[in-house]
Amino acid sequence: MVLVDRSPGPTGRRPWAARCLPILVLGGWLSYAPGAVADVRDYLGLPIVEVNLDFDGTEPPPGSDELVVTRVGTPLSMADVRESIWHLFSLARFSDIRVDASPRGGGVALQYELTPVRIVDRLAFRGDLKLARRRLREAIAERYGARPRFDQMADVAEVLRGVYSDEGYLKARIATSPIDRGGGLTTLDLEVSAGERARLATLTIDGPVLQPEPVIFRRLNLRIGEYYAREALERRLADYADNLRDRGYFEVVVGHAIAGRSDGRQIDLTLTIDPGPRVSVEFEGDPLPSEIRETLVPVAQESSVDEDLLEDSSRRLLDYLWRLGFPRAVVNYRRTAADLELRIVFHVDQGPLVRVGRIEIEGYETFPRSVLEDRLGVASGDPFVEASFAVGVAAMAEAYREAGYSDARVEMQVVEEPGPSGSGPIAHFRITVTEGPRQRVRSISIEGAPKSVSTRLEGAITAGAGEAYERSIALADRDAILQELLSLGYESASVRVDASFDPDTHQVDLIYVIEAGAQILVEHVLIAGQFRVSAATIRRELTLVPGQPLSQDRLAESRRRLSALGLFRRIRITDISHGSDTRRDVLVAVEEAPATTLGYGGGFEVGTRLRQGRAAGGFAVERIEFAPRGFFEIGRRNLWGKNRSVDLFVRASLRSRNEREVDDGSGEFGLNEYRVLGTFREPRAFGSAAELLVSTFLEQSIRSSFSLRQRGVRVEWRRPLGSTASLSGGYTFNKDRLFDEQFNAEEERLIDRLFPGIALSTFSGTFIRDRRDDPFEPTRGELLSVDTGLAGRTIGSEVGFAKMLMHAFLYRRLGGSSSVVYATGLRVGLAAGFPRTAKVTDDAGNFVLASNGQPLETVVQDLPASERFFAGGSTTVRGFALDRLGDESTIDQNGFPQGGNGLIIINNELRFPVWGNVGAVAFLDVGNVFETVSTMELGRLRGGAGFGLRYRSPIGPIRIDLGFKLDRRDFGSGTREGLTALHVSIGQAF
Amino acid sequence: MGCDGFRRIRAWHRLTAFTVASCLLALPARGDIIDRVLALAGGDLILLSDVQTVTIFGLLPDAPDETDALTWLIDRTLTLAEVNRFIVAEPEAGVIDADLADVRGRFSTPEEFQRALAAVGMTETELARVVRDNRRIDSYLRQRFGSALQPTEAALARYYRDYVDRYSVGEVAASFDRVRAQVQRDLQEERRQALIADWVDRLRLRATVIRLDEDE
Incomplete structure (x- = not known):
């Protein structure tokens, strides 16, 4: 470095650079020196020309710009500066915030310097640990949580020193150094030098010992030369104390102290053991049951003979005797101490048992006597308990006051007389009611x-x-x-x-x-923490509006609505008060949930299935079938910043097809049942409260009498009507294809023969009103739903029909708060096909020609198989297997259901608990499937009764029901229906 | 080393110094701090402007420096949080008005007072709230620690002996009997203050208090 050469130059002057050094240093200092605290009055009122937020190199929290209320173009106000600091700090992301001001072109430029909170999220242990890392981590987590703050670093070292000391490492050294990983995250490097573990050098006992010292040391597993471990020693001492308490030394006190020697390798241990006196509790006088003595005189449980405890025990014994009708009972106790023994003797004199004799009530008019007796709560023959009478009389008076008789008085007189020989006295009561005038408002x-x-x-x-x-x-x-x-x-x-x-x-x-106090109004609603969700989406759900009252109801409602979006992992709504008594800011801080959701699962289904039995002449036989199944679901929420979502759901089952008869043992096993469903959901569609669902589906299902492949699209509009009702409307276009039909060929419906593949275009509407207390296991409330559908050739359907299915269920608890629940339900289905002509074809698909040489035409008025009603099974009439409810008009002669245009199902069920999570039900179901609406008759209903068990599991009630048919019929082939049907399922039947 | 060599080195020195100076000048100069967080007391922020409010408006009569004012504000924040948990009688409006008038009186003109308010980002209403809360704190402390135990005669005599100078006029000490009532008041007040200090110490231990001014 050139600037460090301070030798004089040839002319005796110091070099130029050296001469400039002080200037440069000063210049540098001026540039880097912390900002001086300004006289803010120099800046106040100047227009703000620039606002910068410096996050110290970390990612800015989303929405943080909005939290700064010092906006460009407005005059600088310190109130705004303070408010901005409050807003930013409330995010709990910064440990320090400074606001700097500097003049800039006639205005003021503001710089918010935000120091992120530094979190120690990793602990790196090095050196001679001697103890397990896990143990050390747990000790830190117990004290400071999994992520201690950076400023707790010194305390962390102290905690670890304590841990080492407790294990006998008296000279452990712990050095901490932080490693900044950026983003406010820090790894705390802990270099440990545990040193040598100290051994016990001397053992001493302080206090009056009950046993020789060596025996106590052996009992506590203490030996000179062994290592010291505090926790283990305390545990053994506690065991020793418990043992003494069991022997009656209730006031035993144990403890220990250590003194480490200077070399850190040896410890002098002193035990403090004070057994206190040995206590015995005895009872004399009238006998009391042993469990009452132990419960009401809890000397052993409390390990105490404190005077308060003994007095409380006396009082409890007295209360107990009074409640039994011994109003003259006396209980006292005395203590006798000698040497190391303390004897406590309770004396019990219960006195005579007094019973209630006559109860006369007079002077009442407003209420019938039964009401007053009910309020009194005491009956003739009961043991006389004075407190119960006082409560009852007060309740009678309260009844009058509640009814407007504010001057009402209820007085009681007691006359006691000797009872029959061998029994105690009898107390007769006269209760006089003075009602007084009734007050009116x-x-x-x-x-x-x-x-x-x-x-x-x-x-x-x-x-x-x-x-x-x-x-x-x-x-x-x-x-x-x-x-x-x-x-x-x-x-x-x-x-x-x-x-x-x-x-x-x-x-x-x-x-x-x-x-009233001051009305608190919302000043600002600040939103922070969102990345993908737009602030507008959050704002739309908030019922807190600037200028409107700040109420806890609205706050809770806002939180509920935001939670209902399902977009956030965490939502925090707090009101921030800063200076004003009447105005608060509301900060909505959210933490977004992952935008992509993934779900998958697998399981298996065991159930009975109808198959054609060749040996049985093609007659339907029920076979138990095992079908593995699995599903996969992937969803993307919050599309385009709104709460739109798109989901793809795929489900598949490994099952054999219907086409093979079970007797040949070669069922074609494969993914013969599947469902692929893609859904787009737009909540609050078109600015309304309704949601819009657009879905497309591809589905193949194996039904009792046929298999069905469906593909189509559906658009649905669903709008909630209050909190318990909803209305929806939709349009579906689907193409259905029947295959693997098992119907008797001669009885097969014309529509199924002429239209094995059919296009349906349907408008539908649904109203649901659900007032059940629990959708999975309702105990009270009602559910009503009405589904309607209309398909027509004019809107693209190959056949037309109208259809309605109504469900009504009612749930009631019997006997008020009883846990016995009565559930009943009615389901009615009505459908009618619109007639159309169709050309008759033969089995090969060729038109059948009439005598005039033209294709033969016929009128078709049925509904396609996929739209007809079927019944029987675990959720309808339980005396019947799945879809097998019907009569000769809807079940063919081989026993395969064909479905019908009319449906009635009536269910009655009594649900009652048995033991723990196990419950039982008894049920009576009736119903039938009718070929047409005009043939629906109550007299043709068929019944099934039975019973079942319920186990309340975490995934809902697991259900086993056994149903018996009340009437059995023969199929056309002469085969008789089975008597019973067994159902195993999850969830209640209805 | 010859002259050329020296010249070359000096040229390098000049170039380096010029570069360093240019870089330093090019760096943006840091502005004036107009407000900042000074402490966090039990979840409540204390700002530089809060401290200035105390000093500018003379809310702490002993005219402390800003460090003392911050300490006082931390204790006040913790105490006020405790006071707000209970129902404390609201001071009468007249009392608050008088306190505010007293504060106003410390400024030469109403405009000066308003300028001071603007400098700390407060309104008169907010200042009144500060004054009101101070009164509520006093009221609470009187209520909670007002009934200090009557000191014994021995304690009074010992206190008199220890602080006899306080009860002297010039060189002459007043007799104990003459100043006994005053001694009792002083001792009781001292004990009360000790109780309050101990209580505030415990509040500080219970709460999270972070002082950022100590980092510097």
Whole structure:
């Protein structure tokens, strides 16, 4: 370096550079020196020409620009500077914030220097550790969490020194050095030199010992020359103390102290053991059950003979005896101490048992006697418990006061007489009610309400002038007013109700006295933390608006709505107060969830399946089938910054096809059942509250009588109607193809024969009202849904039909709070096909010609198989296997269901708990599938009854149901239906 | 080394010095700090402008420097958080008005007062809130630590002996009996202040307090 040559030059002068050095150093210092604290008055009011945020090289938190309220073009105000610092600091991302100002072209340039919080996210141990790294990490995490702050570095070393000391490494040295990895993250390098582990040099016991010292040392596994380990020693000492307590030394105290010698290799250990006196608790007088003695006199459990504990024990024994009807019971105790023994003797004298005799109630008019007896809660023959009577009499008086009899009095007299020989006295009661006049509300007023909200508060009052005064209603109104005030931002509001009674007219003037306090309004709503989600999307869900009241209701609602978006891993909404009593900023800090979601899973399905049995003459036989299945789902949320999403769902099952008959044992096993579904979801479509779903699907399914391949597109518009109802409408265009049909060829429906492949164009609408308390295991509430569909040739369908399916379910708990639930349901399906002519074809697909040589035409009016109703199975009528409910019009002679245009299902089920998570049900289901709507008759309903077990698992109730048919019928082939159907499934039947 | 060699070296020196100087001048000069975070007390920020509020408006009568003002503000923040957990009687409006008038009186003109407010980013309402909170803190401390135990005669006598100078007029010490009431008041106040200091110490231990001014 040239600047370090300070030798004089030839002329005796120092070189030029050396002469310039002080100037350069000064120049450099001026440039780098920390900014001086300015007289801000030099800058105040100047227009801001530039605002820079310096994040010290780290990634700026998203939305941080918005948090700075010192905007270019506005005059500089310190209030804005302060507010900006508050906003930025509330992100909890910075440990320091400075604001520098400098003059710039007639204005002021601001620079926010933000120092990111430095987090120690990695610990690197080096050197002679002697202890396991995991142990050291756990000790640090226990104290400072998994990511200690940078400024806790010194404390971390101290904690580790403690850990080493506890293990006998008295001279352990720990040096810490941070390694900055950028982005506010630091690796803390811990260089450890554990040193030599100290051994026990001497052992001493301080205190009156019960055993010889060597015995105690052996018991505690202590030997001279062994290593010292604090935790292990404390554990053994605690065991020793517990052992002494078990032997009656309830006040035993143990401890230990160490003194390390200067070389750090030896320790002098002193044990403190004070066993205290040996305590025995005895009872004399009237006997008490042993469990009562142990529970109410918990000397052993508490390991204490404290005077308070003994007094409490006496009181508990007395309460116990009073509750049993021994009002004259006496309990006391005495202590006798001798040497190292302490004897505590409880004396119990329970006295005579007193029972309740007659209970006379007089003077009542308003309530029937049964109501008053219910309030009293005591009946003749009960043990006399004075406290219970006092509570009952007070409850009677309260009943009158609640009904407007504010002067009502209830008085009680007790007359005791000797009971029959061999039994205790009898207490007879006379309860006199003086009802007094009933008070009516004369006027209702509100005092102290802010003018702007008084009308709204009046609307919260349900009591009315002229009505009977009921205190409970007045209090409920008070609470409603308070709730209104809180929702209007009066967070420190209080309301009390003053009732002034007029003794002459028996009228009450109700005055709700309000101390509203200041109304808190939202000043700014600040949004931070979002990367991909646009601020507008977040803002749209917020019910907190600048200028509007800041209420906890709105805050909670905003949080709920943001959570419902499913876009965020964490949402923090906090109100920030800075200087103003009445205005707060609301900071919405979010942490986005990953935009791409991935899901996959696998499992298997075991169920009965209908197959054609060749040996049975093509008749349907049920076979147990095992089908492995799996799914994969990938989704992308938050498209284009909005809450739009796109999902792809693929599901496939390994099953054999229907085409092969089971008897030949060669079912074609493969991915014969699958579903591919792609969905685009646009919430709040077109600025409305409705969401738009566009989906395309490709599906192949194996049904009881046929297999079906479907592909198509669907557009659905769904709008919530309040919190319990929704309405949706949609359009579907799909192409269905039937194959592997198992119907009896002679009975196959014409439409299935003429249109094995069919295009359907359908408009549909659905209304759902769901008021169940739990969608998976409802115990109360109702569910109503109505699905409608309309397909027509004019809109591109090859056949036309109209269809409606209605579900109505009701759930009730029996006997009030009982856990027995009664569930009932009604499902009705109605469908009709629109007639159309079609050319008849033969099996080879050629047109059948009429006698005139033209293709023969016929009228088709059925619904295609994919749209017809089927029933039977675990969720419909459980006496029947899947889809096998029907009669000769909808089940062919081989026993294969053909479906129908009419459906009725009625379910009744009683659900009750058995033990723990196991419950049971009894059910009666009736229903049927009808060929047409006109043939629907209640007299043709078929029933199934049975019982089942439920196990409440984390994934929902696991269900086993066994259904019995109430009527069995023969198929055309002469085969009789089976009696039972067994169903194993997850979730309730309905 | 010849003259040319020297000249060459000097030329290099000049060039290097010129380059360094140019770079330094080209670096943006750091501006004046107009506000910054000075401390974090139990989750509440204390800014430089808060400290200036204390000193400019004389809210701490002993006229401390900014370090003392910051310490006082940290303790005040922790105490106020504790006070806000309880219902403390609001000071009467007249009392706050009087306190504010007292603060205003420290400025030569109303304009000067307004300029001072602007310099710390406060409004009169906000200043009134600070004053009100100070009163609430006083009220709470009186309520909580007001009933100090009556000192014994021995304690009073010992206190008198230890601080006899306080009760002297010139060289003459007033007799204990004459100043007994004053001694009792002083001792009780001292004990009260010790209790408050101990309580605030415990508040500090419970809360997270980070002082950034100590980093420098």
